Amino acid sequence: MSLLDVGIVIISMLISFMVIAFIILAFDQLVTAQQGDINDDGQVTITDYTLLRLDLIGAKGLSLNELRRADMNGDGYIDEYDLELIKERLLK
Numbered sequence: 001m002s003l004l005d006v007g008i009v010i011i012s013m014l015i016s017f018m019v020i021a022f023i024i025l026a027f028d029q030l031v032t033a034q035q036g037d038i039n040d041d042g043q044v045t046i047t048d049y050t051l052l053r054l055d056l057i058g059a060k061g062l063s064l065n066e067l068r069r070a071d072m073n074g075d076g077y078i079d080e081y082d083l084e085l086i087k088e089r090l091l092k
């Protein structure tokens with residue numbers, strides 16, 4: 001392998017890493033943008049607040065994906081604090 005080949009390999013690897021990093025960042029932003037939108041209709045509304053409230057009082061459980069979107073502060077727990085954060089979002 002010549003020095004030029006090695007250079008080309010290194011540059012292609014760097015470009016691949018940059019593309020992967022960009023995809024991860026874009027995906028992360030997409031996921032973050034969904035936080036609070038429990039029913040996944042594109043916006044955070046009183047319906048999302050009600051869904052979380054019903055789950056917290058044990059009236060109607062949320063699915064795993066809904067729970068992921070309900071975790072407003074991303075601490076892995078769904079609690080009153082997340083409900084409060086959705087309320088703050090609604091009042092903004």
Ligand SMILES: [Ca+2]
Pocket residue numbers: 036037038039040041042043044045047048
């Ligand atoms: Ca929603």
Ligand SMILES: [Ca+2]
Pocket residue numbers: 070071072073074075076077078079081082
């Ligand atoms: Ca939480």
